[in-house]
Amino acid sequence: MNKEKDFVVLTSCMAIGVILASGFAAVLQRWLVLPVTIFGIIMFSLILLQNKEKFAHITENLENIVFMITLIIIIISFIILFKPM
Secondary structure, three states: OOOOHHHHHHHHHHHHHHHHHHHHHHHHHHHHOHHHHHHHHHHHHHHHHHHOHHHHHHHHHHHHHHHHHHHHHHHHHHHHHOOOO
16 A cells, blocks of 8 residues: 555545535534544544555554454344344
8 A cells, every 4th residue: 555645645535525524414413423523534544644554554454353343233233124023
């Protein structure tokens, strides 16, 4: 990721968009969208620090952890949604 500066810039723009969109929604619906705004701010800062080797490894590990958490949440939601009555 160190040599892909254009990708980092585009990803940073996407993170800024997430922050702005969720920030506008948070004004209207306060607590429901606030976690998305906080997550966007954290991801934006991690994306900007991709030039440093240490942060590149941290974000790769975080990516794996978040993927596993998302997969577990999807599995649990399908079990709850489609359980027989």
